[in-house]
Amino acid sequence: MHNARPGFVRACLNGTSQVFFMENAWTGVLFFIAIGYSSYGTGAWATTIGALIGVVVATLTAIALIDDGDSISAGLYGFNGILVGAALPTLIEPSSLLWFYIAFGAAASTVVTAALSATLTKSWGIPGSTGPFVLLGWLMVAGAYSFGGLQVSSLGPVLATDYLQGASIIPSITELIEIFFRNIAQVFLLGSAVSGAIILLGIFIASVRAGIAACLGSIIAIVAAIVLRADPASVSQGLYGFSAVLTAMAVGAVFLAPGWRVAAYAGLATILTVVIQGALDAIMLPDGLPSFTMPYVAVLYLFMAPKKLMSPHGHVGTSSDHLLSD
Template identity: 30%
Template sequence: MLTLSPSRCTTAVLNGFSQIFLQAHPGCGLLILLAIALHAPGLMIGATVGALVGTFSAVALGYRKSDIAIGLYGYNAALLGLLFVLLLGLSALTLGLIALGSVVTNLLQVRLMAAMRERNWLPGFTLPFVLFGWLALALAGALDLVTPARLDAPLILDGQGLLFAVASGIGQVIFLGQPLAGLLVMVAVWLADRRAAAWMLCGSVSGLALLLAAGGSEQQALAGLAGYNPALAALAVSQVHRSWVAPLLAIIAAVLLRAGFDRLGLPPLTMPFIMACWLVALGRRWKARRREPV
């Protein structure tokens, strides 16, 4: 079995939180954890249990040490921990389900990464979280266990409300609809990568603007629910493409995909972000093939 020193274990867990925003920076992860702790201590406990179990189960299973160190086995588990506590409330049963779910997400995560490296598959991003999140939502709904979620959104569509909505769009990545939480996350990502933080902000602004322009729900817009998928999509694509065109296309795709999920009545979670990144990547591959000599 692989072993990590206590300091490296701490770094790996914090990197798991920063990897929610595609960064490998313990300072970024610490600020994200702080944002959760300040605004929702119960969610912080769930996310921490998820990140810990995800990281240490990867160690126990003998996964690649370099992947564990940069947090690749912590972020899906942390997101799952947030979702489970949001759905079911904080209890011993919930923490047990988080631990079980964290191990299972790792079993999928390791296969997705192997397929990407060995067979050139598209990156999985938060796909393990989305798949098991959908399962949890379906089961919780069927068993009538869902705790009603509260959206901390400003109710007035004015200048301050719009600014709050942009910040909340960033915070909603970690299920926090509070502007101050989003601002702290913004600082965290800026600490790791200023360009990524700028594109993330652009994505949240664009998602909000496009939803309002299309006559969408003002309540969703002000709660930040329109901003988090385009924010993630812009951040992710900007790290691969230096041009501004690809992140912009990812933003538009994420907004359209989110609208499609809403029409179908499906919980989007972060699936629009994943699919938007896939579309941009597939477009790039198609363009590269066209340039190949016959």
């Protein structure tokens, strides 16, 4: 029992860091600091509390139900739980029932994660990633509209903007820097540029290559959104960048071998993520549902599927089966 507690805490911190594909407890600590900083700035601690409940319950559920100690220790059953825990208080008014709702969603995320691992990953080598969070996030926010004990915050449709009307407003350098960091922070549904900087530091501590990919993903997203004249308010808040950051990291630094071909592949995937972000926002927001990380998930699934066809040097029985190389 003496060793169980530190092991559990480390598994929770690894689960927190796995939101950005890292397995590093110190990175997880910095991520929680970033979440806490954002809550301190707004005076609303529900997101931090929800995130803590989410990762703890998801990890406990995995320990109780899943016979896969290595994956649990690596945090692979915790990251969808923490995202559920961070998202629901952002979209649903805090109440005693909300905490139960978060705990249930976090526990369910472990089962959905295991289901995708047993199907999508084992059959096609495609990581489930944040797919469980997206599915449960949609269902639980939509369900909250039907439950009197839960009050959904106002979510409105995308309306015509200055960009759509033809204006060519370019943010200032200071604004661009803030957007750069908000793109990263919004993965945890945080609007703080400082939180984004703390998260980026955590990524670099775990992997310099992943940190560079995150930076490039944020920059590409900013350029693509401005060129396409996306809603300036949404761009400023980082809402066109967070899925793109995840895509750039996943395709460019995590799941495929590095090289010029992978860099081009990741660039294409990142731009497509921005396009899908705009499409899903237009489709879903009028119905009161956010897109969450679905743009990233859709692109990841599509771009991981043909990876073997694009790799001329795959070796059966080794990890390079799952790598795209030059």
